[in-house]
Amino acid sequence: MVIAGEPSGDLLASELVKALRKDWSPAHGTTELSFFGAGGQRMAEAGVELAFDMTEHAVVGLVEVLKNYTKFRRLFNQLLALAVERKPDAILCVDFSGFNRRFAHAVKQKVRSGATGGWNPKIIQYVSPQVWASREGRAFKMASDFDLLLSIFPFEKDWYAKRLPKFAVEFVGHPLMERYAGFQRPEVLHKNKPCLLLLPGSRAGELKRHLPVMRDALRLIEQQHGVEHKVVLPNQNLLEMARTIAGPNLHFQVGGLAEALTQADLAVASTGTVTMECAYFGVPTIALYKTSWSTYEIGKRIIQVKYLAMPNLLADEAIFPEYIQDAATPEALARESLEFIRNEARRTIVKAKLRQVVESLGGAGASERAAKAILGLVSQRNRLEK
Numbered sequence: 001m002v003i004a005g006e007p008s009g010d011l012l013a014s015e016l017v018k019a020l021r022k023d024w025s026p027a028h029g030t031t032e033l034s035f036f037g038a039g040g041q042r043m044a045e046a047g048v049e050l051a052f053d054m055t056e057h058a059v060v061g062l063v064e065v066l067k068n069y070t071k072f073r074r075l076f077n078q079l080l081a082l083a084v085e086r087k088p089d090a091i092l093c094v095d096f097s098g099f100n101r102r103f104a105h106a107v108k109q110k111v112r113s114g115a116t117g118g119w120n121p122k123i124i125q126y127v128s129p130q131v132w133a134s135r136e137g138r139a140f141k142m143a144s145d146f147d148l149l150l151s152i153f154p155f156e157k158d159w160y161a162k163r164l165p166k167f168a169v170e171f172v173g174h175p176l177m178e179r180y181a182g183f184q185r186p187e188v189l190h191k192n193k194p195c196l197l198l199l200p201g202s203r204a205g206e207l208k209r210h211l212p213v214m215r216d217a218l219r220l221i222e223q224q225h226g227v228e229h230k231v232v233l234p235n236q237n238l239l240e241m242a243r244t245i246a247g248p249n250l251h252f253q254v255g256g257l258a259e260a261l262t263q264a265d266l267a268v269a270s271t272g273t274v275t276m277e278c279a280y281f282g283v284p285t286i287a288l289y290k291t292s293w294s295t296y297e298i299g300k301r302i303i304q305v306k307y308l309a310m311p312n313l314l315a316d317e318a319i320f321p322e323y324i325q326d327a328a329t330p331e332a333l334a335r336e337s338l339e340f341i342r343n344e345a346r347r348t349i350v351k352a353k354l355r356q357v358v359e360s361l362g363g364a365g366a367s368e369r370a371a372k373a374i375l376g377l378v379s380q381r382n383r384l385e386k
Contacts, residue, residue, distance in 0.1 A: 002048055003093055004039040005096030005099055013048070036048060039054055089121060091124070122147045124149075132156065139163060154171055156169070194227055194228070194341055196228065199268070207242055208241075215246045215249075220334035270287070284347050286336045315357050
């Protein structure tokens with residue numbers, strides 16, 4: 001069973017499913033390998049039987065989750081009943097940590113109660129929740145509910161080992177190292193008219209808050225310097241919403257992020273997963289994040305790290321300038337963008353630091369390493385049962 005709830009997790013899960021199919025053999029203890037669960041189009045294309053498209057329901061922030069509580073509870077209960085009915089050997093929870101942590105706990109509670117008739121699946125979380133950034137206590141709950149945690153960042157295994165030495169955590173590397181291995185970035189890009197990418201995020205709420213600010217920043221930039229631009233979105237639904245929000249003058253495209261990053265001189269991006277893709281392609285980036293007032297007020301009290309963009313966390317410095325909440329104004333984004341456009345020396349320094357960040361992520365093969373760890377865990381269980 002595979003559960004992913006956002007476009008980035010959907011892609012990650014599809015890559016993992018393909019790697020599992022490739023590495024599977026009858027020696028692992030099963031006669032057939034099949035997948036079902038909830039995710040998105042990528043998972044469906046990889047052959048996962050979807051109960052529904054979970055990516056259509058992605059939200060972020062406590063208030064947003066509470067507003068959608070009834071819907072999420074219905075989807076949660078539907079998946080839980082499906083898991084108990086079909087009794088998979090393993091449940092693969094891909095990112096989507098708030099939902100997946102609760103789902104894993106609910107399954108384990110049923111197992112411990114004896115209500116499952118001996119069914120006791122291995123439960124794996126692929127991509128660590130950011131417990132090292134806030135609410136560290138969640139790690140201890142995870143250790144009691146997950147049989148294996150697959151980490152994509154190098155520091156996480158040591159972080160868990162210091163606190164939970166018996167918790168099985170494996171660093172498998174970052175999937176972008178294989179995902180984009182075939183893409184080449186030209187050494188010299190645009191001279192007179194640089195290309196600016198606008199990457200507002202993969203959730204509807206992010207689009208509503210980020211895109212108007214990015215649009216207005218672009219207008220200010222264009223008053224002082226000629227630029228080409230693209231707004232890259234992950235799916236058609238967000239494209240329709242973006243056109244309604246931003247008006248007719250922005251150049252949108254769905255998908256093709258890697259190709260766009262190979263040609264970009266600069267990006268303005270949400271602080272999420274996409275900042276790692278910007279780092280991989282060596283694109284200087286201004287990171288921003290805006291959320292509801294209540295979510296922001298809660299977040300600033302519990303978040304314990306200095307930065308939100310992962311490349312900054314890995315480097316322990318603000319390689320990408322960050323503009324959060326009220327600081328993320330069109331004027332600030334335009335000013336920072338123009339400074340990058342005009343300052344070649346600064347761009348060169350940033351690119352050198354990004355190369356160091358990317359080198360820390362391990363080589364290609366994250367999905368295959370993750371698949372081997374999962375199949376090893378499941379086959380071990382099957383041998384013990386025999």
